[in-house]
Amino acid sequence: MKEEEKEKMMMIVDLDDVESTSPKSPHAFHFESDSTLNHTHNSSFFNIRTVYLVFIKPKINVLLPFGPVAILLHYLTPKHHHGWVFFFSLLGITPLAERLGYATEQLAFYTGPTVGGLLNATFGNATEMIISIYALNNDMIRVVQQSLLGSILSNMLLVLGCAFFTGGIVHHNKQQVFNKAAAVVNSGLLLMAVMGILFPAVLHFTHSELHFGKSVLSLSRFSSCIMLVAYASYLFFQLRSQQNLYNPVQEIADNSENSEEGEEIELTKWEAIVWLAILTAWVSVLSGYLVDAIEGASESLNMSMAFISVILLPIVGNAAEHASAIMFAMKDKLDITIGVAVGSSTQISMFVIPFCVVVGWCMGKEMDLNFQLFETATLFITVLVVAFMMQEGTSNYFKGLMLILCYLIVAASFFVHVDPQNDVG
Template sequence: MDGSSSSPYWGLLLRQNVSVMLPIGGLLNATFGNATEMIISIYALKSNMIRVVQQSLLGSILSNMLLVLGCAFFTGGLAHYKKVQVFDKAAAVVNSGLLLMAVMGILFPAVLYFTHSEVHQGKSVLSLSRFSSCIMLLAYASYLFFQLRSQQNVYSPVGEGGENGENSDVEEDLELTQWEAIIWLAILTAWVSILSGYLVDAIQGASESLNMSVAFISVILLPIVGNAAEHASAIMFAVKDKLDITIGVAIGSSTQISMFVIPFCVVVGWCMGKEMDLNFQLFETATLFITVLVVAFMMQEGTSNYFKGLMLILCYLIVAASFFVHVDPKSGDD
């Protein structure tokens, strides 16, 4: 259920001034790419398909962090096998911290539910999820201020060649102006949003016709198709040795989904009277926790090579196989 089909156009925004537009470009990519996911999730919430919302958003995070980033590292490493590719470690560390905070917000409601240690049975998990979602939204807003205003110089791309060196090459590749690219992003986002209702309604039928679980379709198949554009963008910039933009595509989108889209859906469900919470069930929560740890360790050095990319891709294959044999427990089962 990933609506990131508008992602190829966001990179054109960066070609005007890479050193200035990197944080804004990454934010625009994540925002427009994930806007359709938010709309699809709201539509699914109205249809009371809470588990589909949870699984689709989880699948988008896993796909971006393992498959998209892994393919980018792998192809970039092969294209530049004679050297070690580097990226801004400070930005990667901040994103890893936010992802770990998101895991904390999702982990505690699941643990509270499965340990049967609620003060008010059936109500404490929901209350904790809503409180944690508000805190996560506040943290993400603070992160945006930190990234774009307070510490903007921290997120300058590694190895920029100065005002004349890099910008002169960038201006030659200019294809769209900033506002033209934003308008195209908005148009494509609106178009994909129109199709969101048909996508949600087709999930159950596809599960029965393909003889696959809804969990596997929501977590694995749909994000692979939906993230195809992000795949292309991340690989293209990795081959061009612009790993900071690649990190912004893959990890930046995962950060926004986990710290903004998921809490936002909880708050919207609260307003709609739907019991959308952060209890993603034990299996999904454990998968997300291990994935964040693996990616955080892969990025802690600020370097990339094809072997790291291969490891991330193989990890995603393990995750996919796990969900293929996983049966989602019915709502209310212990």
């Protein structure tokens, strides 16, 4: 009898456990889904489910075959006819950049907002960083400078402009608002980046260097270290010190999507890590062919290197940002839109550019912050225009239209601009 009573008690305990982990409790459901994912998929990273989620489900992945086609054309066509190699490489990298963002978001579910912010800072702009490192290794310093500058201009004018425009059209009967305080902090960081880029250019073109040809490089390396410290301080300030005022973008996105759209974790932690490694490796391979094809594309397409680097290359890295910023603006979530567009520009200017200077320093390459007068002036005016557009904390379709038109002016300017330093890399 005692054994039967014990068995009944065990059954009651088991029923209580099942009830406590039922979907009625969101925390319990989260734990159950995590443990189920880890138990079911920890032995295989390449099952049908994960392959479907990463490579088949997104519609943008129809562009994936262009990557192998670009590699094939690289070996079948002469170098001065590499325009198609460049174009197909751009198309092939675009879905990979979007999937990198997806894998990073999945991993951020497990790491929390602080580490998730650091992951977004690195993998969010992984495409630009990989292309820049390849170009640095090939001594194409101007391509590095102009492509990173183009990413900032594209995010701040084109991406933000399209988001404001579409959001204003969809919500024409109301005024869209966003966190003014967070926007002001981002504008301040962008102005600091302009300061770091402006002074080396002024020092060079006024011929006021203490040691000609060396002072600009030394100043750039010192300023880059300071900018990296400033960006690290900004992450601490945003994610820890002032967490209530400046909520992390990833945390806002997760909370809003989980509560309103029911988004769940689709990959386990190790699956996300493995797919991040695979996607980064594939982006690295295609980036090498892309950089090798830039000079040939400039000749075959009869376009300046400046236009290719500033306008065409950033389209790849900003494809995911462009789509997500517009989507969130249409859902009236402008805080996330600002974080995607302006936050990405802040990451590039305060993290990626100084990081490339430091990497070039380690590689023995003379990568500096002297972006030349034309590029520096373009960046300075762009930051001022966007800062004025965001100072009220509101947006509408007219502001978006103004930003898009400003980007068209910038694109036309670089189309007729010839780099005086070297236009052939």
